[in-house]
Amino acid sequence: MKNFTSVHDISNPEILVQEALELKKNLYGFSDLGKNKTLGLVFLNPSLRTRMSSQKAGMNLGMQVQVINAGQDAWNWEFAENAVMNGTTVEHIKDAAKVLSEYCDVIGLRCFPGLKDRDEDYNEFVLNSFIKYATVPVISLESATRHPLQSFADLITIRENWNKPQKPNVVLSWAPHIKALPQAVGNSFAEWMNAADVDFCIANPEGYDLSKEFTGAAKVYHNQEEALQNADFVYFKNWSSFENYGALPEVKGDWLLGEDFLKTNPETKFMHCLPVRRNLEMSDAVLDSSNSLIYQQANNRTLSAQLIIKKILENSL
Amino acid sequence: MKNFTSVHDISNPEILVQEALELKKNLYGFSDLGKNKTLGLVFLNPSLRTRMSSQKAGMNLGMQVQVINAGQDAWNWEFAENAVMNGTTVEHIKDAAKVLSEYCDVIGLRCFPGLKDRDEDYNEFVLNSFIKYATVPVISLESATRHPLQSFADLITIRENWNKPQKPNVVLSWAPHIKALPQAVGNSFAEWMNAADVDFCIANPEGYDLSKEFTGAAKVYHNQEEALQNADFVYFKNWSSFENYGALPEVKGDWLLGEDFLKTNPETKFMHCLPVRRNLEMSDAVLDSSNSLIYQQANNRTLSAQLIIKKILENSL
Amino acid sequence: MKNFTSVHDISNPEILVQEALELKKNLYGFSDLGKNKTLGLVFLNPSLRTRMSSQKAGMNLGMQVQVINAGQDAWNWEFAENAVMNGTTVEHIKDAAKVLSEYCDVIGLRCFPGLKDRDEDYNEFVLNSFIKYATVPVISLESATRHPLQSFADLITIRENWNKPQKPNVVLSWAPHIKALPQAVGNSFAEWMNAADVDFCIANPEGYDLSKEFTGAAKVYHNQEEALQNADFVYFKNWSSFENYGALPEVKGDWLLGEDFLKTNPETKFMHCLPVRRNLEMSDAVLDSSNSLIYQQANNRTLSAQLIIKKILENSL
Known part of the structure; x- marks a missing residue:
């Protein structure tokens, strides 16, 4: 068994x-x-x-x-x-x-x-x-x-959208929310990406670092822009603090990507496990762009x- | 699609x-x-x-x-x-x-x-x-x-109970209730009857006329007795006011049919989409008569x- | 039908x-x-x-x-x-x-x-x-x-665990609880045991006798120890008073069997319809012993x- x-x-x-x-x-x-x-x-x-x-x-x-x-x-x-x-x-x-x-x-x-x-x-x-x-x-x-069935569906979706010889550059990016949410989706995605054949890093505000048990050797950026520079796939998800468990430390800067990013990064694909709070976690522009994979993830x-x-x-x- | x-x-x-x-x-x-x-x-x-x-x-x-x-x-x-x-x-x-x-x-x-x-x-x-x-x-x-699946089931039921050459005379009659209910069942029934091969009219108290969008050319009586005179099928259903939207204008007269009607109209069939509040919308006498089609409607x-x-x-x- | x-x-x-x-x-x-x-x-x-x-x-x-x-x-x-x-x-x-x-x-x-x-x-x-x-x-x-489907599953379970020529000795024993529960499981078990090919008796505190309509000729003991002396199967279940309907008359003595009973009665099988409040209705020792039939009952x-x-x-x- x-x-x-x-x-x-x-x-x-x-x-x-x-x-x-x-x-x-x-x-x-x-x-x-x-x-x-x-x-x-x-x-x-x-x-x-x-x-x-x-x-x-x-x-x-x-x-x-x-x-x-x-x-x-x-x-x-x-x-x-x-x-x-x-x-x-x-x-x-x-x-x-x-x-x-x-x-x-x-x-x-x-x-x-x-x-x-x-x-x-x-x-x-x-x-x-x-x-x-x-x-x-x-x-x-x-x-x-x-959330392992979600992470597995996410990896399937990444593979369905990548046919280049090199490894894709995958970024897990923290996203804003109004509630204290679990770290489960973020932890799990990190764990699967670390085990998969991809280049993986994480972007989250200070105070929101996930447990090393899950993020392993993945580089953690506290600056979203820097982390997303070469992203082929960006996975957005909110989570509350692991260190100050369940808390919502104050976040500096804007963590909501808009149309500007689309223009400068026309190839980058966008992911979310859903449900998503529009224009809080991810903008309409990003979610409804042709590079959004959210419904394909749901299907998978x-x-x-x-x-x-x-x-x-x-x-x- | x-x-x-x-x-x-x-x-x-x-x-x-x-x-x-x-x-x-x-x-x-x-x-x-x-x-x-x-x-x-x-x-x-x-x-x-x-x-x-x-x-x-x-x-x-x-x-x-x-x-x-x-x-x-x-x-x-x-x-x-x-x-x-x-x-x-x-x-x-x-x-x-x-x-x-x-x-x-x-x-x-x-x-x-x-x-x-x-x-x-x-x-x-x-x-x-x-x-x-x-x-x-x-x-x-x-x-x-x-409520189109209901109205379609209702029309099937009417056809299963009518084998005369002429068109049946179908009346939609407002029925009493204690709550403000939607007009959906009444609207929908009217729309289907207007499109079907039947003679159709409506009886409801003043203040309870349904939208013309649904009732079309059907004659609307404010007197139940008059409307039911030649009824082959009477469909009972409560609804709140369309004009004074959602309100319950005062109703004059008695809109609850009893045993008397059964005696003078032994051929008339009775319908309701259920659930029905007995002795408020329809009397036990009518609901339990052999001319009641309510369970056949449910089946259909x-x-x-x-x-x-x-x-x-x-x-x- | x-x-x-x-x-x-x-x-x-x-x-x-x-x-x-x-x-x-x-x-x-x-x-x-x-x-x-x-x-x-x-x-x-x-x-x-x-x-x-x-x-x-x-x-x-x-x-x-x-x-x-x-x-x-x-x-x-x-x-x-x-x-x-x-x-x-x-x-x-x-x-x-x-x-x-x-x-x-x-x-x-x-x-x-x-x-x-x-x-x-x-x-x-x-x-x-x-x-x-x-x-x-x-x-x-x-x-x-x-609760007849339960009682039938219980009788199946008894038969699956009894292969001696003589009738098994089956005891229904009241068990402690904190709430007023129905008599249904007890009534039903008694009725089925009376109709089955077993020797059957009941143990419950004074004030908790079930209705004669269900217990029939079964002997009712107000002393658990006495009733369980020769038990091959003990069925535990709480119920509230039938006489003083739904009440919880004060209970004298201890109605919770522990390890001691297991030692002196190594062959006795134990039953409960579940859910069971552990260490209130039945002790962990009894529930987790190899003589416990509770999961087999659930399966049946x-x-x-x-x-x-x-x-x-x-x-x-």
Whole structure:
């Protein structure tokens, strides 16, 4: 049994992309593989793209798909070992994970971070507790620190838009927002780019450096203009501070690219995982330009999920 | 690509009814048509009948069906062009429509009117904004001013209950309620009846005249008894004022038919789109009489949805 | 047409278990039986296990499955005959049941008791009102006084874990809780055990005796230790008072079994319908022992639902 929660669960992201592009030519050719198998999608947090694309991926493979929206459809979990459950929790994660495993052949789990206790979030307390007790493969549908199906879809999209012999220059750029958001998409994208065959760097304001655990050797610029100078792909995403965990330190300068950048960089492609707050994170000019890849990324979410589930069903992950 | 949002999207309602009655003989004969196609049903407002019948229609055609309950499962849309999204909206309708189009081959959308701004409602602001950006066919599951799948099911039901050579006499009668309801069902029924091969008139209290855009040449009576004199079919439905938009002007007289009417009009059939508030909109006597067609109408919702989706998949709408 | 709401709807529970064990060898062998049939699952109350297992059961039989979460997806029912519906109820149960019957071939309904009016609950007011008007078979997914699919899964589990010639000694033991819970699981288990080929008794504190209608001739102990002396299977479940309806009379003594019991009763098997509050209803030691059957019970929920639906589709119930 094999779980999929990060780039570390696969051997080579570039080979995985090639497998995905092969699958794309024959999306409905494996509908016997999932026959009489159940995919359970458990959402502890809201979801649109991930829910739709994962559901579609499972159905394309012939699986029965069941969606469980916790909170609304279900329940409040206890995580503490030996807890005397005489309070507000109604089911221990041990029992939830084991019971879901009785009904499902593969389980997808979405569990956002609380953004309050960094150790708890970065130890992936919820995801790892669930995996500890589940008896079937578990796929992360975005956890406290990573969003691997998104990052995989992003890498597929980059490969579909790059046919030059040299490595593409990929930049992850922090983008403005009004709320404190997790670092998961940024962390995960960094991790995948570091493992992929690309030149990768990051641009973010001071105080917003991501954890070295994810950014590794990637150069971090605190000046967007400098970082984007030779960018073939710019991936925009907001995140709150890792260092001063969950905080929103004051940001100097303007981090919103407009039409000027388009004129001086006519070849640069633009990415975002969506939903995007227009004219706050990215301008209309950039989002609606012909170099925007956002809808192609969304489309590739089905493909990335479908390949991972396919490989789990084939025991080839 | 063709959308279905009103009777104007089809050439002849009576021919469509004949096609529906043909399909009814072989409901499960087209399950290959929707194979590997996804039907997305997006509900910005609650639904029971429409959700169940549309889901069933899609499944009967072999489609994968995904239901999205916005608000609960999803999100708060921005509609303004060029908006700086630093407030409560989390996704622009442009992106929502385009992303949903990446996952779905056909999208059904339910969007009720706000009943506050008549121009906005009667311009079908939400539905048309969605259609503007969607890249796949869109079906109205009831919009601000129309409920076309309901009206089509209603016409099918009328045809199934009429075998005389002359045209049936069909009356749309306003019915009492305690809330301010949209005009959508009334508008839409009027529009379909005007396009169908029936004699059609309307009965409603003064102050409750529907928009001429929908009622056209149909005679409007302010006296229920007079309008119902020769009725073969009476369709009951409440709506709030169009003129004094969304208001509930005082109503004179009794608009609730009882057992007396049944005795003097033993052939008249009774219709309602449901849900119905018993003994407020329609009496138990009328609803439970053998001339009540309400459950047959509900049943035909599957058929009307299935034919429209079938024609969209066949590119024959 | 046949409904399934209690053990009284089947002729012999032990034969039904044998049929279920046969079906278990060939779970996916009847996927043509439900082809083009719709299973509607209506939840007036939350559900996880029942929803997942019933949905899976229907899909295993090739059915289209539609889940309706009332309240959230739907509506507030009127139950009174002749009611003038000018208040908060929006649809009469008569119309809800009849309309759902237009879309579904089999309907599962979950409706918990209010725990306030014992007569209303024990007359199964909601379930019976629904059945009165439904025109297709209705399956209880737990009603005010019974949970028959659970009890059937429990009996299957007992049979799978018993291969001695003599009857097993089965004890239903009340367990502590912090809330006032229905008697449904206890009632239903008692009813099934009384009809099965087992020796059966009950242990509960004074003031917590279940209704004689369900416990019948089973001996009721007010001392847990005494009741459990020769237990082969102990089924734990909390319930509130039947006599002083819905109350929580003070309980004397300790009703939580620990490690000591395991040592002195190494052969006894332990059961619970889940979710379980650990170390309140049952200790970790008991729940996690190799004699705990809780996950097997959960797994058998699919089987019990699938056999009942299969028999309804075959008209063999």
